[in-house]
Amino acid sequence: MTTESCRRDVLKHQQEIARLQTEKARETSKVADEKKRANTAADSARRATSLSSIQSRIRDVQKHEEAGARSQKKVADIETRIAREQIRLNDAHKRLASAEIQEGRQKGQEQQRAAQENARRMASLAGTVSQNHQLTMSALKKLEQLPRRIIVLFLAANPIDQQQLRLDEEVRGIEEMIRKSQHRDAVDLKSRWAVRPMDVLQAINEIRPTVVHFSGHGSDQDEIVFQDNAGNAKLVSKEAIVQTMAAGSDDIQLVFFNTCYSRGQAKAVVEHVPAAIGMNTSIGDDAARVFSSQFYSALGFGLSVRRAFQQARAALMLEGIPEEATPELFTTEGLEADNLILVQSVGAA
Structure with a gap:
């Protein structure tokens, strides 16, 4: 299965579990109602004085109990169906992780072949310098202008016992905007889904990202909501996240908290990374998607982190989403966000 089809399969099972949870709540409410009605009928039977009334109330008790x-x-x-569906969801997550690993290997092989081809072309150019020096120097200059490659690690958590977010739409929007950017081949987006706390360091060590992007729920106590082994919410403190980023890869230049109430996390984490983005209150699905998509699009055009942040805010206003004041940008002391350019040509100053 492709990565995209695996993601759709995960979403399908999540939606089915949510539907079953709603159905369970409805039937549980009926149990309570019928019990209450049976108790009421029993009380009436005890107070009744005639035999016919007593028998009628007893029948009511039996009816409600049944x-x-x-x-x-x-x-x-x-509950049995939910348990089966949870097993299917866990299997779907495993298939998605396997598909992403396979996709990563394929990309690595493609990049290796591209590098070999590039080396071959460079050798060919070098061999013809004496015959056509001007043409060779022009080709070399173009190669030097290729931008440095960055990796964006997208970490998503959407616990089954929380309101379901459209995280697949967010990552799809980011991918689409990166493809439309000038340096689309310089921005490599890698995603991890149904993230549990211990998955974060594992992914950072495997991928060594330039940008770490958290997507999902946040609490007003400066916590990020990950998932436990059963797919339910597991809260992780601000201090734990900051320590994780401090202990992570030295390659991390930006941490993007696209979660509610994440301002405190972003402000604290810039003690260890150059820049961070957080939300000073709750943020809607559409706002999160539009803001992040435009931000990465601007990075793909070689703009600075500050310019990308400003464009992402402007995109919210253009879409008529009144949440442009929710995102905030923080940088480490002494660093200007205008000077932080993640997708930068090798020959750029």
């Missing part, structure tokens, strides 16, 4: 038992059985059936 209805409650039917709903309780449905709850048990739904």
Whole structure:
């Protein structure tokens, strides 16, 4: 299966679990209602004075108890279906991780072949210098102007017991805008889904990213919401995230917290990385998608981090999304964000 089809499969199972959870809540409510009605009928039977009234109330008690038992059985059936669906979801996550690893290997092989081809062309150019010096120097200059390559690590967590976010739309929007940028081959986006806390350092060590992008839920207590082994929410403190970034790769130049209430995390993490972006309040799905897509598009055109941040804010205004004041940009002391250019030509000053 392709990476994209695996992502769709993960989303399908997440949506089915959410639907079953809603159905379970509805049947659980019916159980409580029928129990309450049975108790009410029993009370009426105890107060009744005539035999016919007592018998009528007893029948009501039996009716509500039977209805409650039917709903309780449905709850048990739904829980069994949820458990099966969770197993399918876990399997889908494993297939996605495997597909991403395979895709990464293929990209690595393609890059290696491209590098070999580039080396061959350079050798050919060098061999014809004496015959056509001007043409050779022009070709070399173009090669020197190719931008340095950066890696963006997209870490997504969408626990099943939280409101479901459209994280697949966000990463799809980022990929599309990078493809449209001038230096699209210089920006390599790698994603990790259903992220658990221990996955973060593993991904950083494997990929050595230039940008670490967190996408998902955040709490108003400066926490990021990851997932536990069962797919439910697991809170990670600001201090843990800051320490993780401090212990991570020296290649990290920017940490992008595209999560609610992440201003404190972004402000704290610039003690260890050059720049960070965080949200000073909650942020909607559409705002998160538009802002991040335009930000990476601007980086792909070789703009500075500050210019990219300003363009991303402007994109929110152009789309009529009144959340342009929510994102905030922080830099380490003494560094101007105008001077931080992640996609920069080798020959640039």
